[in-house]
Amino acid sequence: MTDRWESKLHEECGVFGIYSPDGADVVSACYHGLYALQHRGQESCGIAVNNQGVISCHKDLGLVSSVFTREVLEAMGPGQIGVGHCRYATTGSQVVENAQPLLIRHRKGNMALAHNGNLTNAGELRREYELDGTIFYGTSDTEVIAHTITRQRLVSASIEEAVEKAMQKLKGAYSLVITSPRKLIAARDPMGFRPLCIGKLGESIVFASESCALDAVGARFVRDIEPGEIVVADDRGITSIRTRCGKKGSLCIFEFIYFARPDSVIDGCSVHQARLRAGELLARRHPVDADVVIGVPDSGLDAALGYARESGIPYGVGFIKNRYVGRTFIVPGQEQRENAVRIKLNPVSETVQGKRVVLIDDSIVRGTTSQKIVKLLRDAGAAEVHMRLSSPPFLYPCYFGVDVDSSENLIAYTHTLEEIREIIGADSLGYLGIDDLVHLVPECPYGICDACFTGNYPVDPPSVGNKDQFER
Template sequence: MIKDYLDEKLHEECGVFGVYRRDADLDVVGTTYYGLYALQHRGQESCGMAVNDDGVFYKRRELGLVNDVFTKDVLETMPRGNMCIGHCRYATTGVPVRSNAQPFVIRHIKGPMALAHNGNLTNSAELRSEFELSGAIFHSTSDTEVIAYAITRERLSSDSIEQAVEQTMDRLKGAYSLVVMSPRKLIAARDPQGFRPLCIGKLGENDIIASESCAITAAGGEFVRDVEPGEIVVFDENGCRSIRTHCGCPTGLCVFEYVYIARPDSVVDGASVHRARRRAGAFLALEHPVQADVVIGVPDSGLDAALGYSQQSGIPYGIGFLKNKYIGRTFIQPNQKLRENTVRIKLNPIADTVKGRRVVLVDDSIVRGTTSRQIVQMLREAGSTEVHFLSSAPEFLYPCYFGVDVDSRENLIAANHSLEEMREILGVDSLGFLSVDGVKKIAEGCKCGLCTGCFTGKYPVEPPKSTEKSKFEKKISENIND
């Protein structure tokens, strides 16, 4: 029996941003606002900022998009400050409530600390249980609060905040890119495998930390370099220094940063995201040649791969869909009838491109299948004579434990059906996926190894032995009154 699937797309990661002011004229709040705006694609559920005004911390965090939370009136009331960190969130752990919004601001005996986190710990439940048994009280279900508590506990016996971060990293397992702010310092830290990106920039004399290079340039800065996997970078009144005691492990940047998550104008660990997606399309053309009249991509992340397929195959590239720019990813569907039309509201085929033609349709991935099936149906209705669906990623077969929101194989179409069954479900004339060997080669110039565990079941570090954590968080979330 052919199953139905609820949703097609993976949700993005979170985005982190931080700025350390050395020039008295710099507006750290405005700079952070522009940086978060550029990182909005990484999370649309909530956002926030924490401002350091000479050691006094001010925070604002709410559910909603950056421009909804940080209106002109709000920005004008925030203190000017000399440091600021920001965050936009999609909930990979914890539920989408205000108490889980970031940054977290902790006030403890050694002074205030603010923390923003992108990633997913695989030992969060164990650490949380240990801390609670020793008297800790948590106010959220996010693993970010677990990290914050671990740092503050280490801070009691350490000589500095950076030493506390270094000692905390000995206890953390999984994916984490952190921005930490103390009264006098701004700190960036990345897990030893480098699952999630993190980079450094300059804005004049001022220092910037961001999840992606696009946020640095959007804020008017210049990209300097990536934070190395395992590296801690400290910005203070004496300049910038690095701690590399956790560097040197086998690395595994999530390959979906190149396939889908990161913005195409970003450079991640030495490789252009736009170029990586074009290369994915070119490899697709070599692995899955098709006789067709036009190549189109599914906006947005499928467009670059479609262009690469066209250039390699010689089949003309066309604009096959118009995307409604005014519909956000948090678009509300009030009833079942309208839910069925969600894809049509967001995407509409351009009949002039596809009518009477054999179409190669390129998308970044096929996860559950429902949206893909609807897109194919729209092309048929617009007059396409053939539809050949190609994915610029391999079959998604296994859970991701490091930040992408797939914690089981239950609803993964490729994990439950053969290629021919998937072709029937999607209603296409042919179906193809980029090979694992192919996807490993797309990020030309990448300085890190790549994690392809969601395709192969082989992860850079040992995955958790159970998924009890998600059940634990759901139980806690029932008791949260936000």
């Protein structure tokens, strides 16, 4: 593990697409959609625009607001289809070659593709294609998906047929938005690891990772795309292909605990309500005598409110988050990285001074960030700090789009509960229970993936050779 990584989990990716038969401003829609999905990926972003079958793309490292200046947006011109992406690297290096959407030019027509997720057989497929002479320009598994689709396109009657055939070869997590010369296509893997939904904006069709992106562009939520479903938007309207759909799914539970925005609804489940329930369950499982409940912004806030309501302990604003600070893991130097936590979060002394504080956060990965946050509260005068986590302990790596590291680098795998408490400097420590997870999203029509807590992977994890093919 290099010093590039901080102790918190990172978002995965966000995808957005719009098909506009009436010539609406697809560039503006993609820009605002990606802005709403910025929490899902802050390393790079890009937008591909399809104007009468000619696809152009602009992408770069950085946030949406810095990559897409007014001049860039104006230069992208009109189009009938747009595909956008914001990225955090779960596979592949942090270089512009891995930024998305990927633009592929081939003799059956150009294609731009945006992907959220992580393949478990990417290394196997890449080696197969390289032996056949395929050239790869980056290190991401998204390029493997693009080559898989284009290979199938050569022997298929349509792009949607090629996507359906490609899905038979792809394993793992993938939510895709693709533009061909005349169509916009969305596809979700058969387990439904990552979210994907459909909206309507006038006569336009919109696909997005989360419903909050539909809200941002003024679109009406229609429904979630089912696990295994392919949805095609073209001049005929919307067509659904369900040949890969099954009866079960395995939606990542951490979408509700941490990744998704609280104003999103995923597969019929409110993220805000799921976090409130997590706090309520924590209060029942780990009660404590205290004076105030506070949350770590942002994902800990709703859970803290739920804990306060259930316990009767007053809720307070314990931290002010600086919204203008970039990700701490890109700050060079150990001393600067340590200071970055203090710059990003500042305790409210009036809330915690002399108080017994219940501190709610979403998780502990390697422990260093939690240790710094507890120290911030001590320095602000907190008499006691009782830490509660709205997830169970991380014990196993994730292969489906979350950068949960190998077990040896997870503090809960290598230390006891009491040892973790001592390391982070808390007076007490409590995690959400494994059996509590299903109660977070009782409305979910599919199963949930909790493999990073239990080791029960819904599909086979990659082989050692397959894991070595890509950086994480």
